[in-house]
Amino acid sequence: xxxxxxxxxxxxxxxxxxxxxxxxxxxxxxxxxxxxxxxxxxxxxxxxxxxxxxxxxxxxxxxxxxxx
Numbered sequence: 001x002x003x004x005x006x007x008x009x010x011x012x013x014x015x016x017x018x019x020x021x022x023x024x025x026x027x028x029x030x031x032x033x034x035x036x037x038x039x040x041x042x043x044x045x046x047x048x049x050x051x052x053x054x055x056x057x058x059x060x061x062x063x064x065x066x067x068x
Contacts, residue, residue: 004052012036013059022064026057 004012012033016024020032030053037043037052 009056009059012056013063016060017063029057029060
């Protein structure tokens, strides 16, 4: 598994928000996502971690701005 759909990315965001809240710093957010990746088969060794972290942070940050 090396590619996640936009829906899968948004589901990951919801998991992070549910378990860690919606006001994480980028560093704390990345840590939370990397912990999730450890539990997803194929993602623990994915070469696209940095790419996904950037995309997920953008979704998370946009979501947070909409709530405020």
